[in-house]
Amino acid sequence: MVEVLIAERGDLGGAELDAAERLVRSAFGSSFRSHDWLHAVEGVHVVLTAEQSLVAFAAVVARTLHHNGIAFDTGYVEGVAVRADQQGCGLGRLVMDHAENIIRTRHQLGALNAVETATDFYAARGWRAWTGHTQAVGPAGVIDTYDHADRIYLLHPAGVDQPFDSETALICDWRPGDLW
């Protein structure tokens, strides 16, 4: 039986975070860098366990995205991972159901930057690819962040019904490492 824990920021202990980092690193492989994990640590964590062993994980990190002059309180999804021997059994769906519920209940907008092999997974769940330009608000002002390797997806919960305009940049807040 799979148990679901929603751990608020700072709730997980060192051993639990270490286990989550190992799971996420192994799911992402060599493309995963140390600051990628630091991005996930700051969030609310969705932790799935079976027989007291971690089988899936996701983090929803509070960020601010700007578009068309509006600031959106955003749940930015990081570190979505299902243990390799458990993939294809519905755990990805379950962990994202909970991550999206956090977005719907606490934030105005969901966002993530998907790995290439997972884009269809998010698209099938209603996430929409952002095809427009991207920028970030840095210490020196607004900078361009467009990178063809980014695959940014947005989830518009109820209440944010106006379509985003791809002619106008989507702007994120600053953070160390990859900005998106």
Ligand SMILES: CC(C)(COP(=O)(O)OP(=O)(O)OC[C@H]1O[C@@H](n2cnc3c(N)ncnc32)[C@H](O)[C@@H]1OP(=O)(O)O)[C@@H](O)C(=O)NCCC(=O)NCCS
């Ligand atoms: C992507 C990942 C989270 C999916 O988890 P999973 O447990 O294998 O997925 P599920 O079994 O819950 O599948 C749910 C649905 O998504 C589909 N699906 C699963 N992985 C998919 C993928 N990579 N692309 C497209 N569809 C996918 C399944 O076919 C299933 O469809 P259905 O509802 O029509 O039957 C998992 O494969 C994983 O951890 N991958 C490595 C890390 C990664 O890529 N994370 C995402 C980073 S952005």
